[in-house]
């Protein structure tokens with residue numbers, strides 16, 4: 547879809563307005579992270595027309611929206627599975643064998659990093675330090691739930707749980 551044809555849905559505009567109201571007048575661009583997050587939750591991976599619409603709506607340069615979008619790993623341009631396992635592979639986790647966790651996940655799920663499993667349930671990603679180095683190796687699932695001191699057994703239990711929940 548071209549940027550010209552796309553308009554933010556009214557429900558998203560209302561939700562963004564609630565965030566804009568939290569910032570001082572004229573600082574509406576401070577709501578950009580939440581605007582992108584809300585839009586991604588509603589419409590899935592974000593494309594250029596989404597970013598342009600957010601830039602226009604918040605009256606900020608497109609380059610600033612793109613910078614935010616590319617900086618944060620919680621934003622996606624490609625489709626991902628229902629459950630995204632972001633495994634930290636920075637130094638503390640790496641020294642505690644995060645690479646073995648990533649390899650185990652790839653083998654168990656039969657999918658490479660950044661791919662989606664055939665059932666659409668899982669995506670594995672590497673990420674930078676999650677700020678939980680003292681409990682390395684660690685990961686965050688769906689950008690909300692942290693898991694610490696990872697082992698292949700813990701990974702298997704979590705996968706089994708998500709599969710069971712999916713039916």
Ligand code: FES
Pocket residue numbers: 634635636637638639640674675676677678679682683684
């Ligand atoms: S290095 Fe993995 S959480 Fe900091």
